[in-house]
Amino acid sequence: MEKRPFITKEKAEEIIREIPTPFHIYDEKGIRENARRLKAAFAWNKGFREYFAVKATPTPAILRVLKEEGCGTD
Numbered sequence: 001m002e003k004r005p006f007i008t009k010e011k012a013e014e015i016i017r018e019i020p021t022p023f024h025i026y027d028e029k030g031i032r033e034n035a036r037r038l039k040a041a042f043a044w045n046k047g048f049r050e051y052f053a054v055k056a057t058p059t060p061a062i063l064r065v066l067k068e069e070g071c072g073t074d
Helices: 009-018 028-041 060-068
Strands: none
Touching: 028 060
């Protein structure tokens, strides 16, 4: 799989001009796609559920996305 940034340099520079630093930018589409791929990879196990370690990234927006994709939290 080819890895490409989800944001262009130009878009990043535009955001930097508008929003004071520090800040984080997350790829919601990528997070959703990866959660779905993981779920599909373990579809053979009916009891499987991914549990995300909240202490890794306790960001409410990310936790909401993962919850919407069927992930639990740990």
